[in-house]
Amino acid sequence: MKEKNILHISSALDPRFKSLQFLLPQDVQDTNAKLxxxxxxxxxxxxxxxxxxxxxPTDDKEGSTERQTPETNAHTPKKKRKSALADLLGQTFKTTHHQLSATSIAETVKQYLDAPPLPLTDEPLHWWKSHAQAYPLLAKLAQRHLCVPGTSVPVERVFSTASDSQLSEELSHL
Incomplete structure (x- = not known):
């Protein structure tokens, strides 16, 4: 069952197959809810x-027993200097951190699902790269689910029957 869910989620995150036309309507709803x-x-x-x-860290020179070296200085974040413009208009044009609520997540997923599908000849990861700003959370999920799994098995051993006969010969000599 878990493999089935992973495949459904991966298909939903692939902009070519996100409509999930190959699934039953109940499975489509379950997959979208899981997404x-x-x-x-x-x-x-x-x-x-x-x-x-x-x-x-604070600049407490008296309590600091560590000696500052160029290596440690490179990793300490530098304080940004405030400008007169920032002092004057800082509260008016304050940068706000955009928080996604549960409804906006649902809206984002709905917008993604309602958008036209990608043609079958296009690359889904390129599409996600260009649409990461519009769907940031879904883009991260797509990176996780649409990646190519690494393998250490030579292709010949996976797809060839020659390795089976070679293995049989080795076992017969034992």
Whole structure:
């Protein structure tokens, strides 16, 4: 059952087959619900990562026993200087962090599913690269599900029957 879900999600994330016309309507609804659930979980993980980022170290020269070297200085974030314009208009044009709510995740998934499918001759990963701004959470899920799995088995051994006969000969000599 788990493999089936993975295949359905991967098909839904492939912009060529996202309509899931090969599935029963109930399976399509289940797959789309699972896709929304996975996007929400990914959003929660990203928020947890942001909240766990430690604050920048303070410049306490008296309590610091570590000696600053060029290597450690390179990794310390530099403070941004405020400009007069930022002081004057800072609150008016404050940068806000766009938070995706559950409804906006559902809207994003619906927009993706309602968009026209990609032609079969086009590359889905190229499509996701160009549409990552419009669907950021789905693009991350697509990277995870549409990647090519690595393998260490030579192609000849997988698709050839010659390896079977060679293995049989080796076993007969034992």
């Amino acid at each position: 929304m659930e996975m996007a929400a979980a990914l959003k929660e993980d990203a928020e947890m990562d942001e909240s766990q980022v430690s604050p920048a």
